[in-house]
Amino acid sequence: MSTLALAAGASGTGSVTIQAPATNNTDVINLPDTNGGTIMVSSAMPAFSAWQSSSQSITAGTFTKVQFQTKLFDTNNNFDSTTNYRFTPTVAGYYQLNASLYVSTAIVMQPAIYKNGTAAAYGAYVTQTNGVGALMYFNGSTDYVEVYVYLASNGALQNASSAYNYFNGSLVRAA
Amino acid sequence: MSLYEKIIAIYPQLVEADFRPTGAILLQNDSDGKGDYIAKWEHPTLAKPTQEQLDGVK
Numbered sequence: 001m002s003t004l005a006l007a008a009g010a011s012g013t014g015s016v017t018i019q020a021p022a023t024n025n026t027d028v029i030n031l032p033d034t035n036g037g038t039i040m041v042s043s044a045m046p047a048f049s050a051w052q053s054s055s056q057s058i059t060a061g062t063f064t065k066v067q068f069q070t071k072l073f074d075t076n077n078n079f080d081s082t083t084n085y086r087f088t089p090t091v092a093g094y095y096q097l098n099a100s101l102y103v104s105t106a107i108v109m110q111p112a113i114y115k116n117g118t119a120a121a122y123g124a125y126v127t128q129t130n131g132v133g134a135l136m137y138f139n140g141s142t143d144y145v146e147v148y149v150y151l152a153s154n155g156a157l158q159n160a161s162s163a164y165n166y167f168n169g170s171l172v173r174a175a
Numbered sequence: 176m177s178l179y180e181k182i183i184a185i186y187p188q189l190v191e192a193d194f195r196p197t198g199a200i201l202l203q204n205d206s207d208g209k210g211d212y213i214a215k216w217e218h219p220t221l222a223k224p225t226q227e228q229l230d231g232v233k
């Protein structure tokens with residue numbers, strides 16, 4: 001049976017406190033060892049996945065915000081699927097974001113990830129379907145991210161299922 | 176008629192590539208019910224069309 005030892009530093013007066021949560025939950029933290037592993041703390045680690053469940057027309061030559069109206073999950077309730085269609089994480093840190101878009105007809109298109117209203121990452125300019133990803137820092141309060149798309153001709157996004165037009169992301173490292 | 180189509184009607188010399196990220200013009204729609212708008216106009220020779228010009232295109 002393995003044991004858990006607590007060792008004080010050889011010098012200095014600093015301290016480490018392991019504090020129980022202020023709830024009635026019983027929590028277990030599995031520590032990593034030399035064979036690998038990682039500490040995963042699930043509470044308040046935002047992760048979301050949303051998709052477009054209602055068709056959206058896109059005007060040619062215009063970067064248009066994509067409406068993702070349905071959430072598959074949203075662990076910290078940080079994705080707005082009704083008004084602004086944006087992710088505003090309330091935990092500061094680095095987030096991996098991914099989006100994939102599919103146009104219902106063979107139109108040249110280009111997706112983009114916008115941070116705080118400005119383009120931060122473009123996908124390629126290709127026909128009908130493409131994705132875009134980015135690793136971004138968010139301050140945990142005012143920073144937000146959205147997905148836009150550009151079509152070379154008038155068209156619409158395909159919304160047959162959650163596999164076509166989706167936007168997802170997760171915290172990968174705290175600030 | 177969309178804003179893009181109106182601008183093309185005013186300036187027929189513009190091409191679709193002028194509206195891509197590498198182009199001089201950025202049209203945007205924030206899906207907030209306010210419609211398309213000119214977010215950036217940095218064309219070296221063509222002036223940004225006025226609202227009067229845009230309204231005059233039918």
